[in-house]
Amino acid sequence: MRPETEGQLADLIRAATGPLSVTGGTTRLRPGEGQGTRLDMTGLTGVTLYEPEALTLVVRAGTPLGTVRDTLAAEGQMLGFEPWGAPGSTIGGVAASNVSGPRRVQAGAARDALIGVRFVDGQGQIIRNGGRVMKNVTGYDLVKLMAGSHGTLGAITELSFRTTPLPPVTLTLALPDLDAADAVPALSDALGGPFDVSGAAWLPGQGALIRLEGLSASVTARAADLSARLAPHGRVQQADDASWLLLHENIQNADSDIWRIACRPSEAATLLAHLPQPLSLDWGGALIHVPLPPGTVPTLPPFSGHARRITGAAPALIPATDPLTARLEADLRARFDPRGIFQGDR
Secondary structure, three states: OOOOOHHHHHHHHHHOOOOEEEEOOOOOOOOOOOOOEEEEHHHOOOEEEEEHHHOEEEEEOOOEHHHHHHHHHOOOEEOOOOOOOOOOOEHHHHHHOOOOOOOHHHHOOHHHHEEEEEEEEOOOOEEEEEOOOOOOOOOOOHHHHHOOOOOOOEEEEEEEEEOEEOOOEEEEEEEOOOOHHHHHHHHHHHHOOOOOEEEEEEEOOOEEEEEEEEOHHHHHHHHHHHHHHHHHHOOOEEEOHHHHHHHHHHHHOOOOEEEEEEOOHHHHHHHHOOOOOOOEEEHHHOEEEEEEOOOOOOOOOOOOOEEEEOOOOOOOEEOOOOHHHHHHHHHHHHHHOOOOOEOOOO
């Protein structure tokens, strides 16, 4: 089913008698998702409002991520949380997955840039929350709630974002001799200083990567100070800014089951001791992507985050022990989808 208007979508949901799976470009489906009748959201496409001077973009959920990037770049702007995506990825999938790239350490995740949302819930009701400017809100902040909901609370139809100017200068420093575990203290050192770091990652063959952005004189001065700060960790050199693209290319091109582990950076070294060499670290060590043989579940010590298989034949999740979170999620699904028609990680 491929509705082309919000009204058509609401009618389809009200008439549904079986499970539905909300999809866009299907590039972000996790193992176990997409099993019901698919609601193809790519018919709801197009930019409905763009005010560069107000740093505001309103766009329908089925709009390709590439179209959004091109529209913003033409005005010297971007989405500050640096969303990544394979060809076919849609902006609705970005929001539904709460996607964020390396710049999350500086700009936050997708939910932090979202200022408004429209969606259709499991009863076919059209709901609008938020607006077109950043402001304090009262009542339920459904904008933040829908980010990362993976289509389990409703089908997102339109999104409002705060945009960000493109940085005039970018510079990447590398510590090429560090392995993943040794990179974490160096990344923490960079993030903990007054350097305004916009990326802190590790890649095999590249070592620790630290990105600075801004005006030329500022970047040059911060790079010199940061290089001196990092010198005790090992050799520091300038790297190709294109290295950041490998963070996601490595994951997309891997031929094993890929596990995504979110943790505190202070826990990363302990977790890495129980894992093979990762494909990447990001967010200063708070995000680990690691390949494992098909069907393998990692054996990890207790930690504060969660591990999820993002490729493979069957769903698998190792969550943090938090009964309250599980109860809240169940209550929210019962409120927004009382018939239980939206499929997800249930």
